[in-house]
Amino acid sequence: xxxxxxxxxxxxxxxxxxxxxxxxxxxxxxxxxxxxxxxxxxxxxxxxxxxxxxxxxxxxxxxxxxxxxxxxxxxxxxxxxxxxxxxxxxxxxxxxxxxxxxxxxxxxxxxxxxxxxxxxxxxxxxxxxxxxxxxxxxxxxxxxxxxxxxxxxxxxxxxxxxxxxxxxxxxxxxxxxxxxxxxxxxxxxxxxxxxxxxxxxxxxxxxxxxxxxxxxxxxxxxxxxxxxxxxxxxxxxxxxxxxxxxxxxxxxxxxxxxx
Amino acid sequence: xxxxxxxxxxxxxxxxxxxxxxxxxxxxxxxxxxxxxxxxxxxxxxxxxxxxxxxxxxxxxxxxxxxxxxxxxxxxxxxxxxxxxxxxxxxxxxxxxxxxxxxxxxxxxxxxxxxxxxxxxxxxxxxxxxxxxxxxxxxxxxxxxxxxxxxxxxxxxxxxxxxxxxxxxxxxxxxxxxxxxxxxxxxxxxxxxxxxxxxxxxxxxxxxxxxxxxxxxxxxxxxxxxx
Ligand SMILES: Nc1ncnc2c1ncn2[C@@H]1O[C@H](COP(=O)(O)OP(=O)(O)O)[C@@H](O)[C@H]1O
Ligand SMILES: [Mg+2]
Numbered sequence: 001x002x003x004x005x006x007x008x009x010x011x012x013x014x015x016x017x018x019x020x021x022x023x024x025x026x027x028x029x030x031x032x033x034x035x036x037x038x039x040x041x042x043x044x045x046x047x048x049x050x051x052x053x054x055x056x057x058x059x060x061x062x063x064x065x066x067x068x069x070x071x072x073x074x075x076x077x078x079x080x081x082x083x084x085x086x087x088x089x090x091x092x093x094x095x096x097x098x099x100x101x102x103x104x105x106x107x108x109x110x111x112x113x114x115x116x117x118x119x120x121x122x123x124x125x126x127x128x129x130x131x132x133x134x135x136x137x138x139x140x141x142x143x144x145x146x147x148x149x150x151x152x153x154x155x156x157x158x159x160x161x162x163x164x165x166x167x168x169x170x171x172x173x174x175x176x177x178x179x180x181x182x183x184x185x186x187x188x189x190x191x192x193x194x195x196x197x198x199x200x201x202x203x204x205x206x207x208x209x210x211x212x213x214x215x216x217x218x219x220x221x222x223x224x225x226x227x228x229x230x231x232x233x234x235x236x237x238x239x240x241x242x243x244x245x246x247x248x249x250x251x252x253x254x255x256x257x258x259x
Numbered sequence: 260x261x262x263x264x265x266x267x268x269x270x271x272x273x274x275x276x277x278x279x280x281x282x283x284x285x286x287x288x289x290x291x292x293x294x295x296x297x298x299x300x301x302x303x304x305x306x307x308x309x310x311x312x313x314x315x316x317x318x319x320x321x322x323x324x325x326x327x328x329x330x331x332x333x334x335x336x337x338x339x340x341x342x343x344x345x346x347x348x349x350x351x352x353x354x355x356x357x358x359x360x361x362x363x364x365x366x367x368x369x370x371x372x373x374x375x376x377x378x379x380x381x382x383x384x385x386x387x388x389x390x391x392x393x394x395x396x397x398x399x400x401x402x403x404x405x406x407x408x409x410x411x412x413x414x415x416x417x418x419x420x421x422x423x424x425x426x427x428x429x430x431x432x433x434x435x436x437x438x439x440x441x442x443x444x445x446x447x448x449x450x451x452x453x454x455x456x457x458x459x460x461x462x463x464x465x466x467x468x469x470x471x472x473x474x475x476x477x478x479x480x481x482x483x484x485x486x
Contacts (some may be wrong), residue, residue, distance in 0.1 A: 006349060024296075053373075053376065053377055054376060055373050055376060055377075084382075088379060088381070091376075091379050092379050094377075095377050095378065095379075096373075096377040098370060098373065098374065098377075100370055102368075102370040102371060102373065102374035103374075104371065104374070104375075104388075104389055104393075105393065105472060105473075106389070106393055106470055106471050107393035115378070115388060116378035116379065116380065117390070119384060120380060120381075120384075121381050148471070148472025149472065150471070150472040150473065151472060161374075164378070165377070168378060168379070187290045234289070
């Protein structure tokens, strides 16, 4: 993967009370790159995705997205705290799929997928519905357009959530343990959908997962987190086959999930 | 009972219903402003909303009514008596219902808001499209209680000579001497209105729940907590 850095973390620090979660973290991701974040529970992987999604503010440091800063605005040489309008503009390029799906129960399936394209992107209703149906077909739910989310199984709900995320044409897709709440076979189906998406788009992806086979298949790069920072950064082949760091070896031994 | 007296009763019923309906609508406006104001980013708004709910919940409707009718004119504001009645009831019930709004909004899972942020909805769109439609379902049962409280409180306006159902009944009692009959009739009357209101609220609840793809049991005494 070559090209410009698309996402950059520079000196990012985050603590919850006395619990320092990320300490002076710097890394970057290139456009179109698919990066998997691995590491023990509590090592800050979710926090990184949430900061990119503007759900959690960093205490210090800057996060860049394609030349713009997410939480700051450049005024001449100065970096000022970003306005809500600036944040919205940068955030437009990013979206996220959550562990617990978070479909809107007050909207039927198709409307879950079309609401943002219509009211945030300003697409026409027809265009949004057309594309929404296409995406729902793609995730295998073309027959559920008018179902309530509560009528769907977990795996189906997560596939709708994936369609909903793709419907806003993101440049960056964040996936936070999207199959952790699902039974193994169902998880495998969802991961297959994601594999197809990875193969057919050039969307930049940051993916937190314990599904190591999936990570190996789709990612260009794997980052191993431990105690507030990245302790190993490399290709999946390198990281999974010959991990250098002792903690990485121990972590990989502990992850038995082979989906 | 003579036709003339019966006409009083009908008119009184009309006034009671009007007080209830308009009191509820205006109270709903206060409730939403104050209830949503409680979770505003701005301190001033939060403070004002809190002061309103805390203070007006403590005032008896009757005292509030007297204040609006007898004190305001001293400052040069003469309210129409019926409007003063509606306003007093609405201010009071609105303060209670504001707490309902606040609680219901807080009961919407944080993941819903997070998903709305991830789709880049504006703060207003998050509220309108995601939070409120879900919160409303949780508001309806307690609103139903507020509405019945309001109905009962309307009878207080008879004390400032607004001719509501209670006032009309007093007139009928005075001119016929049928104390037992009149008060029994009054009890049945309020009971029936309450029943109608509760039924309407049940229907609303079912409708709202169905929009979320949930079922609410239909029996008179069945009430299931939202799943
Ligand atoms: N909102 C929060 N309040 C307090 N602590 C939090 C919060 N979110 C995360 N944490 C803490 O931050 C640490 C990192 O969490 P997280 O980013 O979820 O890790 P991971 O996703 O790698 O398991 C954990 O110790 C967690 O308890
Ligand atoms: Mg996590």
